[in-house]
Amino acid sequence: MEETSIIISGFGGQGTLFAGQVLAYAALDNGQNVTWIPSYGPEMRGGTAHCTVMISDDEIGSPLVRNPDVSLVLNLPSLDKYEKLTKPGGALVANSSLVNRGLERDDLEHLYIPANEIAEEIGLARMANMVMLGGMLRLAPVLPLEVIKQALAAHIPERHRRTLPMNFEAMEQGYAFAERTLTKAAA
């Protein structure tokens, strides 16, 4: 049985919950079972916010998992928490714009992406989440990039629709950055 668990964590306002939703929509469009569950609470902005996405070919039991297969951490507190929890042999993608230390563990596939800088270059700092998502898809190909892009196009809130091309660009650049980094590391 193929079941993948992904945790996306960061400050409230970094778009972690939405990034997870995009993954969930894409999994559904891809014909898979999926659950998306957020941390919820009074921290609308500024606090930590994370969500868990489970993608499976089978029916999903628990929507929550202690040790995720993939962790996407957008800030330092999230790295501190999920570096410890990520499953051995799992994948961790960190936002190096806001994370100032390396990994202590050596049993994780990992990738550091300056997501804020890349997003700012594109022209919208808010899109760091999409840069991260793009990078993750290269490191841990849970779904094809094209499927994710289609899901985003279908579900982006109307008020943000004009930013869709920039979102695509963010994802692609994240993916490309990961490609370059991982190829270099392999070489």
Added chain:
Amino acid sequence: MVAPTTPETKVVFKRPESFTDVTTHYCPGCTHGVAHRLVAEVIDEMGLREKTIGVAPVGCSVFAYKYFNMDFVEAAHGRAPAMATGIKRVLPQKTIFTYQGDGDLASIGMAEIMHAAARGENISVIFINNAIFGMTGGQMAPTTLPGMKTTSSPFGRDVELTGFPIRMSEMLATMDGAGYIVRRSLHDAKHIRQSKKAIRMAIETQERGLGFSMVELLSSCPTNWKVAPDEALKFIAESMIPVFPLGDYKVRPELAGLRV
């Protein structure tokens, strides 16, 4: 009993159709019966009996439903305005009234009445203020007068310890959602006639969709006041009215020209 009707006789007084032929449980000298009858007469005169739903309270008038010949429900203590809201919102064309005492409306049901008025809930409220809890045997109400003896203020209501009477009409009149808020009294025939007109106005307010309406009626409770019925009526006139002045506290301009 059927009144004999011949061409020579004319019926000048009969039981309203909105009233059942049942002897009430009210104490001698209590003005609940008068208030009930006024409501029944108004509903008859307006031809609304078959589209009216009444909401009875908890208090002495808990059995009000027995005396009205129309659809009725019985609310939890203080919650009549909420229950009436629930009904009115799914049956907006029907006429909904609550009938509540001072414990029900001004004590435990304070939140429900204030918010029904604030929402401009299109319901009519008949508020019986007799300055005491009747059903439980004469305890202090939020409308009990300063110095007044009750079983829970046996030395007279001490405002230092128990606060002051609450004037509901004045307070509710501050609500923009209120269409018609008046205080009347049931202590003599003239005031009873005025009370009936006010009840008519309240229902007219509802029928015109002009928002929340309430008629506060100063009423007697000879049993728990421990006075004779005639003295009780005098108490309303001499002691209650100074604390609870009669008057029109809120009348929407649309109602100004209406003569009933």
Added chain:
Amino acid sequence: MAKELLKGNEAFAEAAIRAGCEGFYGYPITPSTEFLEYMAKRMPQLGRAFVQAESEVAAINMVYGGACTGKRVMTASSSPGVSLMMEGISYIAGTEVPAVIVNVMRGGPGLGNIAPSQGDYHQMVKGGGHGDYFPIVLAPASVQEAIDYISLAFDLADKYRNIVHVIVDGNMGQMMEPAELPPMRELPKDPPSWAVTGAEGRQPNFLSSIYIDPADEEVTNIRLVKRWMEIEKNEIRYSEYLMEDAEFAVIGFGTAGRVASSAIRAAREEGVKVGLFRPITLAPFPKKQIEEISKRVKRILVVEMNTGMMLDDVAAIVQGRVPVEFYGRLGGMTPFPDEILDEIRRVADNKAPINGDARAEWISRLEKIVEEGR
């Protein structure tokens, strides 16, 4: 209609609308608020009633009023809000009018927190309000199941003129999952004969929970309990997973049951013959089914997100035929599958069989887990 990715609370609200809900009365409270927000948007679009009440006390009494008109009405709230509603719930039960109440449960007692919990089991299942009455309690475990059971809740409420509670926890209210909504049902044209609608061309109807003569109240109580026995006969619902050849049974409802299913899958991979029995009607409780299970398995593990409220009900049915063990997380903590897997292994190996009170032994195990910071 194809499956869509739906957010729990919003899907539940839309399911209620499609089941013919004509009046929603509520008060915001986390983690059920999206239910109310959704209703605020949708109900007026359909010309149906939505009221944000001043309190849960008022909300349930609005539901009470609306229910007396024979229309399908409801509220949704979360634990502390439902506590406030208990007065009105008892009146609705005593008046024998139908109403649906959704409780998206959170950690308690008191203000507690907003995290998912099943700590309202007693309050919901055993009544909660004053007096002799019997609510139907449905405990779905997925967004789809909740959609289906909210429709059923209205049908059962109407059929038996009974309160129906649908209880989920914050996880289910907040999560998104693919699900399919049913088509919109047509609203009934005529009100039921008992409803208050204005006594046009008929004798007046009177609806109340007052029976001032105890002899009359006793007759009412007999009617209520007989109706309940009928409900017990007809309306038991549950789900079984890998139970056919199971030597060990896990019993859990809602999220706890669902999380257990992941642990059971993992245990099966290790060769442990374990299955899940998940009651969906907590009231009426699937007593016969649990009794049958207790006659064919070696041991039972009850899993809940409370201190073992359902455990007592299970133990009373099993009557010591086999050991009944317990594992629960509390206060808004949701167990992870690995914790339940550990428990399944322990129970299956019978390494530390219960030696006395299952609850007491679970507490000492849980305290260790809490100390370890898991």
